[in-house]
Amino acid sequence: MYYTLHDFMLHSKGVTYILMGAVLVGMVIVWTFLFDRSDEDRDRFNIQHGKHED
């Protein structure tokens, strides 16, 4: 129970800041997951579809 907007914000912004940190770390993980194999994958895709790229 919060009686002042200030106390409420102290709480809600605190949680938000922690989540922001988590999201930034999460984005790096997603990014690596999404892109670290993309070059090989494109080659494989292109070979399957009769294109090739060097």
Place this chain on the structure above:
Amino acid sequence: MQRRTFLKLIGSAGLGAALPAATAKAAGNKAFTGYPDAMGVLFDATKCIGCRKCEAACNEVNELPKPEKPFDDLSVMNAKRRTDAKTYTVVNKFVPVDGRPPVFAKTQCNHCQEPACASACFVKAFTKTPEGAVVYDASVCVGCRYCMVACPFSVPAYEYDEPLTPRVMKCTMCHPRILEGKLPGCVEICPKQALLFGKRSDLIKTAWERIGNEPGRYLPHVYGEKEMGGTNWLYISGAPFQQIGMREDLGNTPAPELTSGALAAVPVVVGLWPVLLTGIYAVSKRKDRVAKEEREAAVAEAVTAAKEKAAAKLADELKKAEAAGKRLADAEARKAVEAYKQELEEKAKAAAAAADESGDESADEKKE
């Protein structure tokens, strides 16, 4: 209000058009009315006689250093003073109408319902207590002085001459004394009951009752009821507040709402920027790859074209050579054939009498 906060939000992120106005409210649709039992003080400017006894009591109760001039020296009131590191409260003298008696106004921390100092403090050094006082904790203070920038009433002061342990100094509403069940020092000593201590909600009622009972004596304005979201120190006066050193242009927006828009934009940037930037990166990288592929394709095409041209040239040469060779070969072959024919004819003539068929066959074979 909605427009203001919304503007703040777009102002802080530049992304406003995509966001609904409601998110600008830091607390959604929640309303905060402050601690229900918070105490406060009502100052009645029509009763204050400028005796400076409250200043003396404050100095004593808070164990502040003695001032140069004693508290019974009223001449200090000829110049306007403000609170400082050694003074939590000051009483200033004003003469709103020439020839009329002066009006006195007491200044100290107003103990906002939503304190700007607390909102601005990046180490939570200020706390709004359930008892109504805004108190300061020096043990975490870094000394950035943003609280002093933020305070609309210009109350907090700083120990500028302290090299190692400077503190922000301001009235505490005598919070420790309130916890003990005592009155704040200034209220206790006031000989004219210009200061009244009580529950804030009750004080507002009392203030309006006084105004209602004596409309000629007071202006219909309880300063602090709404200013900056409301303060726990309230004022009523017969002279306009602007004329007794109190700003009437502060507005009624509680301090945290002034910054909630900008703060709300922070997670938006964190959430959206990486997505947008990755997108831009992908586009530029793709553009690069397409450009590279096009370049390679162009090179390959040029190579093929050159190869084809060379091949065509070669083929042409070959054809010419072949043709020439053929011509040569034909001529030689014709000669040989002619010579052979002659030979054969001679042979045939010689063997005319013998077998006709076999001679023809062998000649055919040799020709091939």
Place this chain on the structure above:
Amino acid sequence: MSHSTQTNKGGMSPLMVVGGIFLLLGLWLTFQRFYGGLGAVTNLDDNNPWGIWIGFDLLCGVALAAGGYTTSAACYIFGMKRFHGAVRPAILTAFLGYALVVFALHYDVGRPWRLPYPIFVSPGTTSLLFEVGLCVFLYLTVLFIEYSPVALEWLGQKRLRNAVHKLTLVLTIFGVVLSTLHQSSLGALFLIAPSKLHPLWYSSYLPLFFFVSSMFAGMSMVIFEGTISHKNFHDKMDEDHLSASENVVLGFAKASCVVMCGYLALKLFGLAMDDNWHYLGTGWGAWFLFELLGFVALPALLYGIGAREKNVKLIRWTAALSVLGIVLNRFNISLVAFNYHLPASERYFPSWQEIGISIFVVTVGVFAFRFIVTRMPIFYEHPDYKESHH
């Protein structure tokens, strides 16, 4: 230090002597500051808690160090590879800029050893200053990592250098996110004091103004810094850097012109939104227009002409004008238009000691910059790592 690092011939020596004097003066003032407290060396008081150590060292320092994120974003995110040779000097300037901002804050805050408190001890998340502090702390870390390949190449740490090099894109994106946040939050610091800042400068757009102006501040500073570096370290520069710096001058002039136009438009909208037109007729209005027309509109025009006509000299002078404009704007918001309502006797003017410390901080920066560029691969590529950029 002064003569042993001398690489170019003549001209610099007297400057080094002056720099040495500034350093000695700074050390003396440092002693005074921490022996006698802020009151002993500053003109700060209870009404004016922030002086030029905030107005110049923090606000201008951070704005002018924005070249780090603009240049690296242009090169690595927007794919403008022709800027590649200019990224390292920009990152170095930004890293030193932020490091000096933090260094200067140690003078301004009362108990500097508590500077980590907001992040590690008692986070006051409702404060814009918390946001600034957190982002500056994180961004300084990011800049340090972005800069570290230079030092690692110098030290011959090949494996570590290559590992860090792989992080370039992620670091660049983090850099842009953090810069967006704290550049705008520096403007948002003043949102809480609408009654103290003159309405012409107070606006709900303040964070946006600070962010947008930081872009052309950073780009102008890159051009400006490049001009000075060319004069002093030309012999250190390789082909890649020289061609990149030419590209950067023209490219950033064009970009700054566009961003400045956008900034002017936003300022105009800000006036309209708060209906502040009537203030333009006052003395404050004249000052406001002087800042806006003389130090934003004029540079925008000059940048435009310079970019069109490929007039590198004009662009370089314009960059200096723009940098001055940023300083003027930050001073106006934090010092000139702040507390505009107070009588002249209660207004702030910096003491010579405050100015001395600010000069000292800048001098430390110049010396550090010089130390690094004369030793490490900033203006040229380390021979072992050529062709390794993507």
